[in-house]
Amino acid sequence: MSENQGAGCRVQGAGDDGTPGTRHPAPGTRRVGVFVCHCGSNIGGVVDCPAVAEYASGLRDVAVAKANMYTCSTVGQEEIKKQVKEHGLDRILVASCTPRLHEPTFRRVAEEAGVNPYLVHMVNLREQCSWVHAADHATATEKAKDLVRMGVARIRRLEPLSARELGVERRVLVIGGGIAGIQASLDLAAQGIGVVLVERTPSIGGRMAQLDKTFPTGDCAICVLAPKMVEVLHTPGIRLLTYTEVREVSGFAGNFDVRLERKSRYVDEDKCVGCGACSEKCPVSVPNEFDESMGKRKAIYVPFPQAAPLKYTLDSKNCIHFKTGKCGLCKKVCPVGAVDFDMKPEEVRLRVGAVIVATGFDPYVPHIRGYYGYKEYPNVITALELERLINASGPTRGEVLRPSDGKTPRRIAFAQCVGSRNWKSTSNKYCSKVCCMYTMKLAQLLKEHYSDMSVSVYYIDIRAAGKGFEEFYHKVRSVGGVEYIRGRPARVLEDPATHNLTIRAEETLLNKITEREYDLLVLSIGMDPPEGIENLQRLLGISRSPDGFFQEVHPKLRPVDTARDGIFIAGCAQGPKDIPDTVAQAKAAASSAAAMLVRGKVTVEPLTAFVDEALCEGCGLCVTVCPYGAPRIVDTKEGKRSRVEEALCHGCGTCAASCPRLAIACRGFSDEQLASEAAEAFGGGADEEAR
Amino acid sequence: MTPGGAPEAQKKRSTENGSSDAKSAEGGPLIVEDSVFTGAEHDPDFVKQIIRYGGKDVQTCLQCGNCTGVCPVSLKTPYKTRNLIKLCQYGYKRIFFTIPWICAGCHRCHEHCPADINPAEVFVAIRHIEVREKGVPRFIRDSTALILRHGFGAIPSDDIKRYREKEGMPPLPNTLPGYRKVLSELEALFRKTRFTELIGLETGEGAAGERKARERGGEASK
Incomplete structure (x- = not known):
């Protein structure tokens, strides 16, 4: 309360000696423009916005302060540009709603007006002031003044930054060959984007292939699915890898490095023509997983007649040859010599720009x-x-x-x-x-x-x-x-x-x-949730919701995005859903991935953490706490040091806060910038003394 | 189960609607309108009260009826576990007094409940509420008196004796003379835990106490 009273006194002072609306500090200093938004009655109905603007105009380095009805409107934006021109502003402070809503808007306005977009700062007068103090107009106005004063202290210390742009790999890794993976792959290929479709079982088709009819129309499931499976095989832009598992995913949006393992199916896919002679002769009969163990299959088999690719797979666990070294009938009868008992798992490394996770249920x-x-x-x-x-x-x-x-x-x-x-x-x-x-x-x-x-x-x-x-x-x-x-x-x-x-x-x-x-x-x-989802979650560094399925960023507005840029989810991997919803999500994920890749580059926000290598001791705490896997320990001439991969960093500041040597800082959130703001809040700010 | 315990509401409704004029030959109302719940019987705090006395939140019950299906009491009586939980949700507190004592406490309902409610515990909570608000019900007092006297909460009926004979089982032993010591220990326990005080039974005070107990026991068996 004492701060508020202090601020109140100073308003009085500002009103006495300052000219409301405009004020020109000495040349050579920073020139801040303050725009106080009424937001209709959202802020204006509680906070006395003109009084806040008047107060702001008296603060150090503030060249101009205005109150507008809707700062985010076209009129409000033009007003900012006009004031930049008129007063030669180099910093823009908008006191309005949360930066989550309009920070991009005002950054763009700044850029258009020739001001560095990272010299824009937003003070939240709505969620953090008018909405929570609706009953007390006078105190709310005092708090608004405090917030603006803090914001000005912060903006004076901001440094110009520029966003970096990186090239992208125009190829998508789709994990899971069910209807979601199939649909996403086809949609991406249709846009000329390369696809690597990975499926861990011998055939694509997934759960939908097991179903008889579909509700409520009664279409035959395989009749509508099989043509899509065939299309996957014949689309040149899609590289299909069945009987393959994802082992490693590193890198960042636009440039993921992926390591896959092609499990050995003991049948050469290039040679096998799918004639079935091997299966006919195979003496081993085991429950067929595809039939939910209601039926039987041989040890060398295709799971179902429409399997794609129609290539046989040898199940070494049940094969007599692998148990005793005898039999080998399949090898003898194969007309093309495709059976190879000595086949070894193969590693595939590739680079992709985005990942779609469609692992089903x-x-x-x-x-x-x-x-x-x-x-x-x-x-x-x-x-x-x-x-x-x-x-x-x-x-x-x-x-x-x-x-x-x-x-x-x-x-x-x-x-x-x-x-x-x-x-x-x-x-x-x-x-x-x-x-x-x-x-x-x-x-x-x-x-x-x-x-x-x-x-x-x-x-x-x-x-x-x-x-x-x-x-x-x-x-x-x-x-x-x-x-x-x-x-x-x-x-x-x-x-x-x-x-x-x-x-x-x-x-x-x-x-x-x-x-x-x-x-x-x-x-x-x-x-x-499907078997192995924990492992895949670890590989991809994305999160899961309490139900065990993968978590979307926003349940309504970003339903197929994950917290890790460039990784999307579709279908039952995100939670139980029917075929129409799955297909819709697959299309959405394909579209989101394409939107990123078609641009050809990704923007890397400059508001990232960086390490002062002179202070760093390479303790690795930052590596442990980072939710995005951005910092890693590298060997330098001076010893172990941490380095932050900027493309992975989200600027959350966890590493900076945890670093015991204070070696990490976040751009736009340096200790000095934050401390100046805090100092203003408690009345000990340097700006106050300067006045 | 028909909600039978709302005579005031019934009277009020029937006079309001003027239907009390329409009488059958026996003098009862011809049209029974009180089968309509008006909300007057609803106690909005009942759900919270159950939680306070150790029960779970009955509002999460899906009314699937699995509890009824596994309940040995529901099988043999008109009381259905699910239905009682529904009445808890509704806040029909009045009807509950004396009913929850019928629960045998086998906890099968808890084992099967998909909402993880544990109806048996809910009924225990309601017993607590009843004891605090209305005192211990008569039949509990009566059976306590019987326990102190005979060692049984209920005196075996002649039917049971006949069944045992028919099945070739030996007759039930008369526990009383042989187990006097146990009964006096039980009585000491009841007194120590102030259970006797709670049920308003002055036991063990020489012949008078025993006589009182006998009287109560006699009433109960009528």
Whole structure:
């Protein structure tokens, strides 16, 4: 309060001897223009803006001070330019809203007026003054004066800086070959940007390839996906690397250095023609992961008929040759000599300008947590397993057969929210978003395939928000005749003789406990973050949200950007979503990456940290604390020293604050600049003495 | 469950609407309008009160009914766990007095609850609230008296004796004469923890205390 009173006295003084609006200090000193913004009534309704401007005009080095209605408007901007010309200003202080909103605007105005854009400073009179002191106009005005005085102290010490521009590599690394990765790759290639599409399994296609039909339209999933997969193979701008993992990503936006490992598939991709002779002769039969282990594959295999590329892969874990050194039938029968037992993993190094992470999801596995007798009772299966059963290219050629006896079930129940919406540590808290809809789709398909089958759905809430979704729900209930039971299954008991299942649940809308018998129980499982996401997160240096998926910078306005420039996310890597949302995000990520690369260069902000090597002892604390991996320790003639890679630095100041030797400083936020501001706040400023 | 404990609200409503004129032959109202919740029975602080007494936030309940499905009491009585939690959410405090004592405290509901609420603990919290606001309910006092007298909270009925005979089980032993020492220890414990004071039972004061207990026990068995 004493500072405020002090400031009040000085206003009085300024009013007495200074001419309001304009003041010309002695030549050779700095010439600051102060622009106090009313922001309509946002600031002007609380703070006496003309009084603040008048006060500012009395401060040291202030050449002119004005109050405007909207400084950010065209009129306000022109006013700044006019004052720069008239008073020969070399620094511009805008007292208005947060710099997060309009700092770029005023930097641009400065540049257009011939003032170095880094000699612009913003004082926040809105979020930090008028909005929080709306009840006390007089004190708010005093605080505004204090803030402006602090700002002037700071701006007097700012140094001109210039942004650097660096060239970019016009190529994008897309991680993950599901529908998101495929769509992003195609969109980038269509804009003439090179793409390296990396997939860790033997084929692209991802989870969408496993599905039978898609909701709510009932399109065949593989029929709409396969043409895109083929397009990927035949687009010259896309280099497809399947059975490949990302091992290292370093560098910065525009220039990432990437190290990949091509795992050995023991089949020469260039030679293999996909005839399948090897697989036919292979004597080993193991569960096929693509069929969710409902079907079998050989030890040398393609996961599904439409696989792209149609190149065989040898699974060395299950191969007799790798276990005993015998067999080798596949090698003998291969007409082109593609099988190579001595193949070694291959390292690929390349440089890319941007990275799109489209790593998708893993289905929730209920047996780890012993859900409803899954993997204990044969007739409890997951919805993804049912997808494979009902799929014409699946292990049963599209026939839905009970695992226990191979008969067609007559009574099927679905249990919703398995592994989702559960606050116990064994499950996910979030709603997986797609399960309500895919259950409707599967129920509809079952009814179409087997008209006499009864289908019941145990649900807690039905979430059918989407284009055509509620209409689909209506159709499934009316035409489909699917029975919806509101209640979470409480117990599932199996009759050991028939393997039929009895579900006990409260039908909450009836307030009654019911027990009903079914032939098959389908668990509508949710989505988990994919296996290995922690490792990839570490490699990329991006963050994840509490749900385990990758975190976007802003949930609404920057949905596919990560905190690390040049790295984008798309599809289920960011969180559970359906195919239309995934494709939309893939297109958004491709567009964001392209926007950066088409320009041909990236601007590097000069507001970065730098190391005074004379003071640095190379302790490495800065390396530990930096969230962006910008500083690193290098060997110099004088010993170990820290160096900050400016293109990686975000100017957050963590390293500068933590450096025990005070060897690191941030441009635009030097100790002197900040201390002068603080000194003004507490009335001990040099400027005050100078007056 | 029908909300039956709102006679005042019922009276008020029926006179307001003039429907008290319409009487059946027995004198009861023909049209029962009090099945409409008006909000008058709503206690907005109930949810917070439950938390204060150790229960979790019932507002996070999804009403999935899993608790009811696994509850041994819900299976055999008209009280459904989920429904009681819903009434907690609604703040229908009045109906709760005496009902939560029916919970056997097996905690199965907690084990299955996806919202991680633990209805059993909620009912314990409501018991605390009831004891503080209304005192210990009569049947608890009665059964305490029985425990001090016979060592049982409830005297085995003739039905149980018959079932045991039918199943070829030996008759229940009469615990009283053999376990006098245990009963006096139990009584000391009740007194030491001031439980006897809480339930308003002056036990152990010679023959008078025993007689009182016997009287109460007799009332309870009626």
